[in-house]
Amino acid sequence: MKLRINPALIVVIIALAAWQFAGRGPGLVSDVIGTPVVVATELAKLLGSPVLYSNLGVTVFEFVLGLALATIVGLALALGFGTDQRAHDVIEPFLIIGNTVPKVILLPAFLMLLGTGVESKIAFGALHGMLPIAFMVSNGARKTIGSEQVRAAMVMDANRMQIIRTVIFPSILPYLVSAMRLAVSLTLLGVILGEMYIARAGLGFLLMRRYTELQISSMLAIVALIGGIAAVLDFSLRAAERRIWRSHGIQQS
Amino acid sequence: MTARAPRLKCQVRAIQLAIVVALLALPEILVRTGLVSPFALATTSDIAASLWQMVVSGTIVQPLIDTLLLVVICFAIVAVSGVILGFCFWRWSLSRRAFEPLLMALYSIPGVVFYPVLLVTLGIGAPSILGLGVLLGLVPVILGVQNALSGVDPVLARTAIILGASSWAKYTKVIFPAALPGIGSALRLGFSYVVIGIISGQFLVSTGGLGKLVAQYYDQFQVADVYAAAFFIVVLAIVINAVLERVK
Amino acid sequence: MNATGAVRVADDATRETVIAFENVSHAFGDPASGNSVPVVRDVNLAIEEGEFVSLIGPSGCGKSTLLGMASGFLQPAQGRVTLFGQDPKAMRKQIGMVFQSFSLLPWRTVLDNVALGLEFRGVPHQQRLAQARDLIATVGLKGFEQRYPRELSGGMNQRVTVARALALNPKILLLDEPFGALDEQTRILIGDELYRLCRSFKPTSVLVTHSIAEAVRLSTRIVVMGARPTTVKKIVKVDDNARHGAAAAAIEEDVWSLLKDEATRAMLGQAS
Numbered sequence: 001m002k003l004r005i006n007p008a009l010i011v012v013i014i015a016l017a018a019w020q021f022a023g024r025g026p027g028l029v030s031d032v033i034g035t036p037v038v039v040a041t042e043l044a045k046l047l048g049s050p051v052l053y054s055n056l057g058v059t060v061f062e063f064v065l066g067l068a069l070a071t072i073v074g075l076a077l078a079l080g081f082g083t084d085q086r087a088h089d090v091i092e093p094f095l096i097i098g099n100t101v102p103k104v105i106l107l108p109a110f111l112m113l114l115g116t117g118v119e120s121k122i123a124f125g126a127l128h129g130m131l132p133i134a135f136m137v138s139n140g141a142r143k144t145i146g147s148e149q150v151r152a153a154m155v156m157d158a159n160r161m162q163i164i165r166t167v168i169f170p171s172i173l174p175y176l177v178s179a180m181r182l183a184v185s186l187t188l189l190g191v192i193l194g195e196m197y198i199a200r201a202g203l204g205f206l207l208m209r210r211y212t213e214l215q216i217s218s219m220l221a222i223v224a225l226i227g228g229i230a231a232v233l234d235f236s237l238r239a240a241e242r243r244i245w246r247s248h249g250i251q252q253s
Numbered sequence: 254m255t256a257r258a259p260r261l262k263c264q265v266r267a268i269q270l271a272i273v274v275a276l277l278a279l280p281e282i283l284v285r286t287g288l289v290s291p292f293a294l295a296t297t298s299d300i301a302a303s304l305w306q307m308v309v310s311g312t313i314v315q316p317l318i319d320t321l322l323l324v325v326i327c328f329a330i331v332a333v334s335g336v337i338l339g340f341c342f343w344r345w346s347l348s349r350r351a352f353e354p355l356l357m358a359l360y361s362i363p364g365v366v367f368y369p370v371l372l373v374t375l376g377i378g379a380p381s382i383l384g385l386g387v388l389l390g391l392v393p394v395i396l397g398v399q400n401a402l403s404g405v406d407p408v409l410a411r412t413a414i415i416l417g418a419s420s421w422a423k424y425t426k427v428i429f430p431a432a433l434p435g436i437g438s439a440l441r442l443g444f445s446y447v448v449i450g451i452i453s454g455q456f457l458v459s460t461g462g463l464g465k466l467v468a469q470y471y472d473q474f475q476v477a478d479v480y481a482a483a484f485f486i487v488v489l490a491i492v493i494n495a496v497l498e499r500v501k
Numbered sequence: 502m503n504a505t506g507a508v509r510v511a512d513d514a515t516r517e518t519v520i521a522f523e524n525v526s527h528a529f530g531d532p533a534s535g536n537s538v539p540v541v542r543d544v545n546l547a548i549e550e551g552e553f554v555s556l557i558g559p560s561g562c563g564k565s566t567l568l569g570m571a572s573g574f575l576q577p578a579q580g581r582v583t584l585f586g587q588d589p590k591a592m593r594k595q596i597g598m599v600f601q602s603f604s605l606l607p608w609r610t611v612l613d614n615v616a617l618g619l620e621f622r623g624v625p626h627q628q629r630l631a632q633a634r635d636l637i638a639t640v641g642l643k644g645f646e647q648r649y650p651r652e653l654s655g656g657m658n659q660r661v662t663v664a665r666a667l668a669l670n671p672k673i674l675l676l677d678e679p680f681g682a683l684d685e686q687t688r689i690l691i692g693d694e695l696y697r698l699c700r701s702f703k704p705t706s707v708l709v710t711h712s713i714a715e716a717v718r719l720s721t722r723i724v725v726m727g728a729r730p731t732t733v734k735k736i737v738k739v740d741d742n743a744r745h746g747a748a749a750a751a752i753e754e755d756v757w758s759l760l761k762d763e764a765t766r767a768m769l770g771q772a773s
């Protein structure tokens with residue numbers, strides 16, 4: 001019987017073991033950042049403490065609202081400008097610029113305009129998240145509108161509403177799901193980045209506080225927590241994404 | 254029928270120009286009419302004046318050099334290791350199966366959360382900033398290079414072998430050149446991530462650089478300067494990316 | 502039958518002209534910028550009720566453009582196209598169309614795909630599923646109702662498309678190189694099925710193809726089109742007993758001799 005062990009798992013185990021081993025003697029690991037065991041203990045402590053949950057709540061709040069805002073604005077841009085080729089040509093460079101520019105430098109502007117509370121983080125997160133949605137949904141919309149499925153529906157004398165409902169909307173769905181996966185990841189980035197810089201609460205804020213208090217192991221526990229949440233979200237969205245693209249198997253252009 | 258008539262392109266450019274002008278005029282209007290507080294936004298003229306001042310007095314020079322230097326060094330690291338690793342993962346599937354899930358997981362995590370870890374282990378200064386840039390830029394390059402190599406028509410490789418190419422020549426003369434466009438776009442993507450990483454790091458905690466400049470002005474409540482510096486960075490990023498597009 | 506002139510309504514004068522192309526010309530691109538490409542030149546063609554007409558010509562000559570006009574998607578730059586004497590756009594309810602790419606909705610089952618047209622018409626749920634099931638059985642796909650297009654072969658998918666077109670009981674069936682993506686053997690088999698279906702449903706059909714054998718097997722008339730800008734070169738009548746054997750070969754030879762010139766011209770980029 002052949003044992004199929006995931007090689008990635010082995011890499012992780014080796015890495016953790018090496019890290020643990022590095023903390024044997026005095027040095028950076030044992031004195032400052034802590035071994036995996038220490039970090040795990042801190043994580044356990046954290047999960048039992050109300051401090052975590054109040055901050056987690058703030059981050060979740062900002063994230064959800066930011067994502068909602070990103071979706072609304074992103075869809076508005078995509079469906080408003082993305083469907084017409086000419087309008088798309090006009091908007092596209094702005095979207096590309098939005099992607100390549102370090103948006104962190106706009107953070108002070110958000111802070112000055114919206115204050116240092118949750119509003120600025122929500123808006124900043126939304127700024128990050130709306131770009132993939134605008135981009136990818138408009139691409140999907142244009143591909144769909146010119147597709148032979150739409151043409152076939154038109155020949156069958158469907159009216160506009162019918163075409164949108166039965167052909168266009170389901171056709172765009174996979175693009176939307178792919179875009180949402182990116183939007184989730186980016187909105188989270190925006191929110192946490194905002195919290196790390198200036199905030200009164202949130203996971204990012206907590207992380208920086210542990211940093212300044214030199215409680216590095218606890219800080220690492222928070223990093224692991226944030227990373228874990230992000231990875232799980234991404235993983236599940238990828239699974240949903242795969243499923244929906246598969247059910248659209250024949251995508252003839 | 255996909256060729257855009259030149260007349261249409263002019264129209265598009267004109268509308269875009271109009272949008273840019275409107276955006277630039279916006280701060281002026283908002284602040285002058287009192288819709289937005291002057292503590293939150295500066296007029297376009299003030300921002301322009303501040304920008305001019307920064308350039309003329311040379312305040313912007315050192316941070317610019319710091320930033321560009323770090324970007325170049327970081328990109329060199331990312332490009333070399335990214336291409337090598339991308340090749341390895343493509344060539345030896347065991348390595349890919351071992352590391353790819355981790356890379357994907359890493360990619361989905363907001364890289365900035367690792368910055369404090371880097372600060373603790375590498376100290377404040379260039380190494381940790383470079384580390385952040387590498388963290389953000391490496392994964393897209395590796396994945397992009399991998400995809401580019403996988404996208405090469407296998408028939409090409411077999412043709413090369415049949416024509417008597419050695420293993421080395423097969424790679425250098427056939428596969429890599431064929432994958433070059435894909436590798437190019439992966440590198441461009443990596444570059445923009447590197448820029449984002451460097452400037453983000455400088456912004457959060459740093460001893461110098463353009464990112465720090467913006468943070469500094471914010472700390473000192475110099476509203477116009479904050480926007481001016483941000484504007485400068487945005488334009489810089491646009492210019493650099495435009496240049497890279499040409500290099501393609 | 503002759504070349505560029507209008508085709509007289511043949512022997513049976515009581516048969517209605519279903520599709521008419523009158524002095525149709527068309528060009529793509531912007532005439533103002535001087536970038537226009539003429540694709541159709543002076544096409545005159547009358548197709549009568551119950552006919553199965555094949556449009557055959559070199560690749561890219563503009564045959565599909567003619568179908569586009571007949572289905573109301575394109576307005577001819579000059580001349581006009583009528584269905585039952587009316588604007589094609591108003592007659593859409595009478596048209597069924599089959600495309601080369603399958604244009605099926607991949608997220609729907611075969612049953613739901615075939616029922617799509619009926620759904621648009623507002624036919625109630627149970628009834629349209631029943632009708633769809635009938636049609637699916639007619640095209641020989643009974644048992645595959647719950648499958649998805651990605652699970653079926655090219656030939657099967659094309660049969661689903663035909664079933665979907667026929668579900669609306671169209672008076673006119675337009676087929677735009679429907680078998681182009683299929684291998685030769687499947688092509689022949691499906692062609693036979695189409696023949697059978699058309700004889701039982703009796704729509705007036707127009708098939709765009711570049712396979713001469715297929716045209717001979719299926720059509721009552723073959724219209725040979727010239728290289729771009731396309732125009733009617735010759736019309737050949739095909740009787741039912743001339744579909745196989747020596748008679749068929751003779752017609753194929755006849756069509757090919759003309760087509761060869763046109764195809765060569767098309768290859769060399771010349772107009773005819």
